[in-house]
Amino acid sequence: MTDCLLSARGIAKSFDQNRVLHGVDFDISAGQVVALLGENGAGKSTFVNILSGALPRDGGTIRWGGEETVFRDTRSALDAGIIHIHQELSLISSLSVMENLFIGDYMTGRSGLIDRKALAARARELLARVGAGHIDPRVEAGSLSTAEQQIVEIAKALARNARLLILDEPTASLTPHEAEALFAIVRDLRAHGVAIIFISHRFDEVFAISDRVVVLRDGRVVGDRPVAETTRAGIIADMTGRAFTFDALETPVIAEDAPVRLKADAIADKGRVGPVSFALRKGEILGIFGLVGAGRTELLELLCGLRPLAGGTITRPDGVVPRSSTEAWRSGLALLPEGRKTNGILPSLSLAENVAVAKRQKSGGVLDLGAEKSLFARFHEALGIVCSGPGQPIRRLSGGNQQKVIFARCLASEPDILFLDEPTHGVDVRTKADIYKQIQDLAKKGMSVVFVSSELPEVLALASTVMVLSRGRQTLLAANRGLTENDVLTAAFAQA
Amino acid sequence: MNAESVVRFVRTRREATVLAMLVLVFIGLTFASEFFLTGRNLSNVARQISVVGIVALGQALVIIAGGIDLSVGSVIGLSAVTAAIVSATTGMPSLGIAGAIGIGMAIGFANGVLITKLRINPFITTLGTLSIARGAALLITNGNPQRFDNWAAFLGYGKIGDIPVQFILLVVLTILVWLFATRTRWGRNVYAVGDNARAARLAGIDVAKTRILVFTVSGSLAGLGGLLLGGMLTNANPNLGLGYELDVIAAVILGGVALSGGRGSIGGVVIGAALIGLLRNAFVLLNVSGYWQTITIGLVVILAVGADSLNRRSEED
């Protein structure tokens, strides 16, 4: 192809002994949106990291605008117009939003000094363009929520003159509404001739915005077709290497007389969320839906004692109301937090340790490292974690696999109530189904689960009871029988 | 700013706590000693603050970029004797000034290169150069103090009116470094690198160059500090600046700079240096044993940092 903007041939990459990419061929032209799909650990992030100069490659060639090129570092790729929004958020939290938008040059004028007024004005423009006009460009980026940071990342791409935009799971922490806003931007960029590589585990998004679908499996391209010629089932078969069907989930019915595990009565914090009331029964799965900023994470933190209660009461049968997360874990609660990189993983520690921190295995007063390894082995198998062994540091794992390890940590403590904040963030279809199945099995055995999700189908498929928050207020609490997407969305947008 | 935001500002900014301490000590001394508010004493205080403050400006940049520079005390000693020897042997005091700042710059640059290219940890690298620079100062002087009283020394001992020249230098440098840190590309990159080096690299920032730059600035300012200190005493002792790095780091921390990098204000650093200078003066005026001075400075650092992290605990972990 001659009209190719970027053309990669035979890209190979190994980490130590582990061959991650085995000769990947990939083309993209200007004004094209290509979806890059594959299971967790298939090599998607590694491949795009090589394109954007973030990782060196071991073999293969890259032609950029027809000329053979080597991007030795991010700088040279950026200068060529390759903008990569990484899977893990990478804003500088101590710099202001506007400095992040123009990081590296900050629009310095001829004087060499930064004109903060001009910078703020330009930042406001960009933020408004991505529908985030409410964000004050002068605040520290670290004070924004995960979703707001994601939006700033996208605005950052607009600040540069992108010719190729790489989005690695950009919607994982966005609500459908915000994702729609992002797609509008993507379509606009495409119309202006920008090429876009889009990595996602959400098929409806893939069908909605991409022109071509490329599927990676174990570091090889196994499918490359126009989107019109693909089907959901076909893609899944390519990704997994076999035909794959979902077992339809049946939402468990909770007996009216099942014991109450936790009762919240008009609880509230200092202004972000509340009043919220509900009773969680044994074996119940409570799904909490809401737009970003609705106060879902805050509610979980309130329930787990991470956030001080400003009003209302929490009652549990044993009378323990945790006031810190140590107390929470000790009293049989477990929390899988949102934002795995900042709140979840212990990056340099081994996989076994990342699981065992929740429940140290001891014998005779000292840690039993063997037992910790076998604890890990149990989940390794059950959750299908792709790794080289229990001793591998967790930061070496792909994003989705890290998420599975943190999920394993929560299960390892054998909690009465499991709190999950976006549990399937960045997890591929097959694993998602596995995690749903696990959650349901645990609930059948009597564990109660409270989960927050921005994926509506997930909430409706998994929850036995659905709660919706809108701007901190509870706008819906109903058994998941006959609830439609429309009911839930109406409640989510309700101006309570 | 309304009253509420003022209170919030004081509660959440360490430099505000330190400024409050500074004002308290100042008022206390005004009443406790009749000599305190005399022009002569105040100009002594200004001198005491100057060298710590100037060296702390560079140290602050290093710490904001996520590093630490332990070598500054030794660089002070080495640059003081360099200034004395070079100006004596060439007969040109201006070369002495260049020599003092140049040797500091060279050591700072070497620190930066070792840290970024050989990937030696900053603590270890500068612990090494601390030893090397002190040893070099002793070696070239054979351990003997050098006379240093030409016009280059004037920068250290001189006054314009009642105001010490070094204090004027401190004010000018503070403004320059503050502008650099808040308003220039490189300055903001220093914060970015200290906050999250990986993210900074992915955003196209040259992390290694940024680090080399801050160490070079720190070394140069320590070189200037040596020149001033030697000049003030009109005598360059190879042991000058022994243990100085601790005062300098204390001033930076008192000024609200996070040891973990990414955060801190230049104005705060000068306030920190001023508090340390004022405390030292207090002990002299009140005739309290110098040993208490050392203990008090330690307590003040712990108190200031403790008060500030109590106020912010919930955000940190």
Ligand SMILES: Nc1ncnc2c1ncn2[C@@H]1O[C@H](COP(=O)(O)OP(=O)(O)OP(=O)(O)O)[C@@H](O)[C@H]1O
């Ligand atoms: N820095 C690293 N060191 C060692 N191994 C790594 C490193 N980065 C990735 N890997 C390995 O490379 C493989 C591919 O990882 P990659 O992140 O590209 O997957 P992915 O397709 O993006 O998955 P996900 O959907 O979970 O994000 C994984 O098995 C992972 O363990």
Ligand SMILES: [Mg+2]
């Ligand atoms: Mg990935």
